[in-house]
Amino acid sequence: MGSNKEPFEEVEQMEQLRASKGIGNQVEHPVAEPHLNWRVIPVTVAFWLAWCAWQCTFNLLSGILTYVNADIGPDPNYTWAVIVINIGIAVIWPIAGELRSPPGKVLLQRVDLIIPLGSLSDTFGRRYFFLIGLSFSLVGSIVACTAQSIPILILGNTILGIGTAMHQMILAGISEIYPNKYRGVAIASVNFVSLPFAGLGPYVAHIIVERLTWRWIYYVAIIIDVVAFVLLAVFYHPPKPHRELSRRQLLKNIDFLGLALFALGLTVFLVGVSWAGSTYSWSSAAVLVPMICGGALLVACGIWEVYGTKNPLFPPFLFKDMRGFTNVILICFVASMPLLSSLTFWPMQIANLYTTDAVKIGLYTLPLTMSTVFGGVLTATIRWWKPTNYYLVGCACLYTVFTGLLSTLGPGDLNKALAYAFLYGSGVGLLEIAIIVIVQFSVSADHLGAVTGILSSMRGISGAVGISIYGSIISTRLAQDLPQRLAGATLPLGLPESSFPLLLQDIFSANVAGIPEIPGITPAIIRAADTARRLSWAEAFKPIYWLGASLGVVAVILSYFTHDITPKMDNQLDLDLKEHEPSHLHNVLPHHHHHNHHHHHQDGKKGEVEQQEIRVHSTV
Template sequence: MHSIKTTSEEVERIDQVRGSESISNQVEEPIPEPHLNWRVIPVTVAFWLAWCAWQCTFNLLSGIITYVNADIGPDSNYTWAIIVITIGIAVIWPIAGSLSDTFGRRYFFLIGLTFSVVGSIIACTAQSIPVLIFANTVLGIGTAMHQMILAGISEIYPNKYRGVALASVNFVSAPFAGLGPYVAHIIVERLSWRWIYYVAIIIDVVAFVLLAAFYHPPKPYRELSPQQLLKKIDFFGLILFALGLTVFLVGVSWAGSKYSWSSAAVLTPMICGGALLGACGFWEVYGTKNPLFPPFLFKDMKGFTNVILICFVASMPLMSSLTFWPIQIASLYTTDTVKIGLYTLPLTFSTVFGGVLTATIRWWKPTNYYLVGCACLYTVFTGLLSTLGPDDLNKALAYAFLYGTGVGLLEIAIIVIIQFSVSSDHLGVVTGILSSMRGIAGALGISIYSSILSTRLAQDLPQRLAAATLPLGLPENSFPRLLQDIFSSNFQDIPEIPGMTAAIIQAAEMASKLSWAQAFKPIYWLGAALGVTAVVLSYYTHDIRPKMNNQLDLDLKEHQPSHLRNVLHHHHHDDTHYSKEGEVEQQEAHVHGAV
């Protein structure tokens, strides 16, 4: 028994040595170009399809959720049909990513696709909002596992093509991510919102068949039995993390919209969830030998912690802008639904375009300067968005495109960088933590921005509207009704207000636009401040270009265990440069033989 315990501890110590090696110490000799197995092609197509499926259900539904509520509602909780998907991604993905590093990713992909198909079937037959929320909860579990594609596609191509591989995922999703708002409105007008789920079902089924047939990667721990693998799972930490983050995000989702930030309905879940997450962190550091999220990852400031912080400060403005940009378009420039969809495209499409441009990261040296450039682009145009007024439509579209390009570049580039900052046997967990941080930041950003917007509008609009309309002859007893109609966007009833004239309507419209323009300014000021933080953090990240070589982390050749611990990545290490690595390999071979 003592021998087995010692062996397990040695395995964990070896894992930490591998995972905590700095990028600067991982200088590789030239590695021959690997010959990719033909299975890479159908597996890549399956990854593309699965990514498109979740973009279809999430992005398209987000753009038409009010139409869905009108069809099978109305229900005041209709936005939870979207929120449950984001919570599912934030909670499930890092757990699934960590477990997939231990058990392999094949069955996580297949289980995730099954959840997605079942959730979509329930959703496309839903006749009420509560049923749709339940369906999207099931779908959210599958969607979380779809995110594993970011790790899965990275390891089946040589390191030098990792940026291209991740960029390709962004590129193929353009019809659903970049053109999502416009496509969604076309579907509603010509077909039915249920077709969003019909399309997702078809795509997911094809992806399932392709992965079931062709995706048979070697298992990470071929030398351990299923019972031994199960013993490696930190179930207590898993429960603490899942429960804590879920409760915390529920509180955040209520803040600023349904309840005020100071209400018990918001503070109670946020405090309780935060306490559970704190307990999870303490447990992971001091309470378990097999942590779900290895603490040594957070000790690498340049490779991991700074990148996580960049993700947080960049995701708050990004997720918020995707929510509030259509509102800004409708408030300042047009109320035509088709035009709103078209004017939203520069932002949504540019985030996809920026992600595709990440393929160029391989040719930049050092890569931390590349990241600084991306952060600068996003920061500058976030600030410029604060200057927009009612007559600046062309500027608005141009600024939104360049802002979105910077954010898209930054979002995908940090995935590439964080994946190279650890050994490949932690690829799932680091990518999962990054995506979870994006979800947390997005939820916080939307709540904070919503509070700022409503507060500033409530302060500015009454005074500005009164100054514009009362001198033109609007009766004082008609002013409260005018104010209420503008606040609730009930513009069609404004001409019926007693004492209303064409001149007063025109003045009220301009006053409303100016107030909205003022209300949006602090949102972009906050985004620019976060951008400056991202610029500084980006400078203090690793230059990962030395790792962008011919090394292949996972070979899909049948019965060829090339993954992680079982081979030396298709090449032999130089004894001089890799004395530490060789020592680890020898210890590992001894340990595995003992097991």
């Protein structure tokens, strides 16, 4: 075991030394602003389109999932059509996350052996990861748009989820083709161009349902993915990472056991959570067995990652940087759970408290979705906020306060609901994008893809867990509150007791058309039943906001204990598409690599290389 861990321990020591210096104590050398190659434009457009495609399928589908279930269902597991996309992001990213490993430096070459996140991209090149991801998205969209049942839709979205996971590399890919000081703007631009699908998505989705068919969500995604594929295939030719191992050796270095434990454990655990409170009770074996088994597999995965493998999916040395990495990952988990869950449950809350009109549901959802885009775009201003950890605290406070206020909403509070949703979404949008910028600056450039990948993986885990837990909470609370409230509102008005089960069943199944046919029903009873239904739904949503506000308090505390990244926002460019090499390593590591293998550098050149090498490692 000791010999197997030796390479990992050397890199761990290097990272601990970097962390001990602290990002705020670096001595920066002025860097001239680079001239960007023209290829940056079509590549940026391709990144924008690919990001829009996955936002289209995920956000639009989340808002109309109940309509899809009514069309090709019903199926009690219909929420898994969204959950499997999050699982795909969570599981695939640990393998696909690392975009590159820098060439040349002997110790850094061994990162290829230590960090399996980069193994597949080292094997095939990150350009092909984007193209393969788009191919998976195309196949998944084709399967989903032709689905005639919920299980087939889930299958299509499972394939789509693999492609969606690779789409997350866009956040790292677009970051490295622009200077550091514009990184916030670059990432914010990705958020901005997704406005038609992320911001206007719910309204667009309900218009599609009303006038076309939900399948057009996938038709649009297919068109966008094809255009993005062509642009990347023609214009995106980044450098191939230096590789001293064969493809077969690199594939052998991937921690497939860790991946299997992680994927199986997460999926089994989520099965138990999704069944709890709706299909089965929380205390039933059908819920407890998968939750316990899934949790045990995840614990086993953690033990294996730390002690059992030399190629961990989640490198432990990254998690030892509490301020730069671990705290940011935890903030990501806290923020992503309510955001990704609200995309599914906020339209449901609108429909059950305020209106059943499909177009109005879409309109009333816009304040939430538009504000998340608005908040993400505001992240472009992060370079002018000093220190950035205070900026993050402010974002977390905004999110926390208005998450709590959302729990006070009732059936007559439409205006307050729209205002609170906008401010809540702004806080979440600010927080979500800001942590991506901060975590990328908190590590060396050669780990840019790795940390972005783990961040996106955590986002996927959080979203999948959030949708399952929130769905179970709502179902459980509704099953507890609605029968009693409905009985108290209708039986005193003269509804026959024999008719009450029929009324309860129609309300639970949203069978509005069948209610007037119930024996003994009157207009007064229908109005009372509708009021009781709305009040029960309002009560059912409160606990999810209490949970979100509690997590928000944790996010506020963690945000304070993060790095100030202001010193890193300079003119440094990580990837020049013209030179096809990482520009910040171009004059250092290749020469050093050449020296190690051929031993014929002159002493003067060696001294220059060593000085530049010191600069590279000091500007981590």
